[in-house]
Amino acid sequence: MERAGFRPHDPSRVRAVCLGVSIFRLHDDSIEPVSANVSKANLHDAYKQLRQRFSVIKQTWEDEAARRFEREVIDPIESKVLTAIKGMEHVAELMAQVRRDCSDD
Amino acid sequence: MSESARIHSFRALTDAKAALIKFADEASAALASMDADVQRVSGWLASDRPAFWKAEVRRREDAVNKARGEIERKRLVRAPEPASVVEERKAWERAKERLAQAQHRAEAVRRWAPRWEREAMMYKGSCQALSETIHRDIPLALARLEKMLAALEAYSRLAPPTDGGGGVETAGGVGREGDADGKGGVSPP
Numbered sequence: 598m599e600r601a602g603f604r605p606h607d608p609s610r611v612r613a614v615c616l617g618v619s620i621f622r623l624h625d626d627s628i629e630p631v632s633a634n635v636s637k638a639n640l641h642d643a644y645k646q647l648r649q650r651f652s653v654i655k656q657t658w659e660d661e662a663a664r665r666f667e668r669e670v671i672d673p674i675e676s677k678v679l680t681a682i683k684g685m686e687h688v689a690e691l692m693a694q695v696r697r698d699c700s701d702d
Numbered sequence: 703m704s705e706s707a708r709i710h711s712f713r714a715l716t717d718a719k720a721a722l723i724k725f726a727d728e729a730s731a732a733l734a735s736m737d738a739d740v741q742r743v744s745g746w747l748a749s750d751r752p753a754f755w756k757a758e759v760r761r762r763e764d765a766v767n768k769a770r771g772e773i774e775r776k777r778l779v780r781a782p783e784p785a786s787v788v789e790e791r792k793a794w795e796r797a798k799e800r801l802a803q804a805q806h807r808a809e810a811v812r813r814w815a816p817r818w819e820r821e822a823m824m825y826k827g828s829c830q831a832l833s834e835t836i837h838r839d840i841p842l843a844l845a846r847l848e849k850m851l852a853a854l855e856a857y858s859r860l861a862p863p864t865d866g867g868g869g870v871e872t873a874g875g876v877g878r879e880g881d882a883d884g885k886g887g888v889s890p891p
Contacts, residue, residue, distance in 0.1 A: 632736075633739055635735070636732040636735045637732075637736075639731065643724070643725050644725065647722070650717065650721035651718065653717075654717050654718050657711070657713065657714045658711060658714030658715065666718070666843070666846070666847075670839065670840075670846075674725075674832075674835055677832040677835050678729070678832060680828050680829075680832070681829045683828065684824070684825045684827075684828030688739075688740060688825045692739070695747065695814055695818065698807070698811075699746075699747065699807060699811050700807075701754070
């Protein structure tokens with residue numbers, strides 16, 4: 598799977614993503630905002646999977662306690678994830694600008 | 703409570719726990735990775751770039767002086783005959799352009815450094831709520847699920863399963879029985 602800004606032909610990047618660590622790195626004299634997009638995608642995927650798993654769970658846990666748990670715990674996470682993703686997108690754009698303005702290209 | 707309903711309820715609650723733990727781990731890793739990147743750019747703008755462009759400006763100033771010197775040298779060598787310095791002038795112009803570019807980049811670094819720090823603070827603010835959810839709300843939710851599981855277990859010990867008897871009760875049903883606040887489920891500690 599190829600994500601925005603992710604170039605799988607670079608083995609060091611692939612390995613870094615698999616290890617779940619930051620792959621932002623200095624390359625020559627420039628910076629690469631690759632992992633900002635990876636972090637954003639990982640967070641999005643994590644929330645999507647939580648929702649999917651909870652919808653499966655609800656098939657066998659479907660009473661007032663389940664509805665209350667979803668309302669009080671699961672639902673509020675969405676807006677927080679979206680706000681964080683928006684922040685990540687903004688930072689990724691800025692990283693690209695910083696790179697353009699401050700690198701020796 | 704029937705045996706199958708109890709098993710389903712146990713499984714649902716343990717699955718919910720696992721799903722929340724997985725989400726917390728992955729979201730936490732994503733935030734940590736991003737934080738590291740933001741910090742790295744801060745360091746890049748605060749230390750690496752100023753030093754790099756300072757050295758580059760000096761190096762390119764030397765290149766401009768050298769190119770200018772080449773023009774003078776050629777004129778002197780050919781004197782009193784007029785010398786063609788077209789190529790030398792082109793090289794001098796190129797050197798001046800490169801110097802201007804370095805000065806422009808150095809200025810950009812000076813502009814970006816404080817702006818980046820402001821943006822980094824704003825970014826941290828945008829992740830604050832999610833971070834609190836990961837470190838405070840989710841552990842509370844896990845404790846809540848633990849209580850539900852304990853209540854379900856206690857209930858199943860009190861009322862051993864009988865074939866076809868008892869209808870279907872779920873974790874929530876068990877939780878409500880012991881729930882003093884009347885909201886249903888088991889409250890977090």
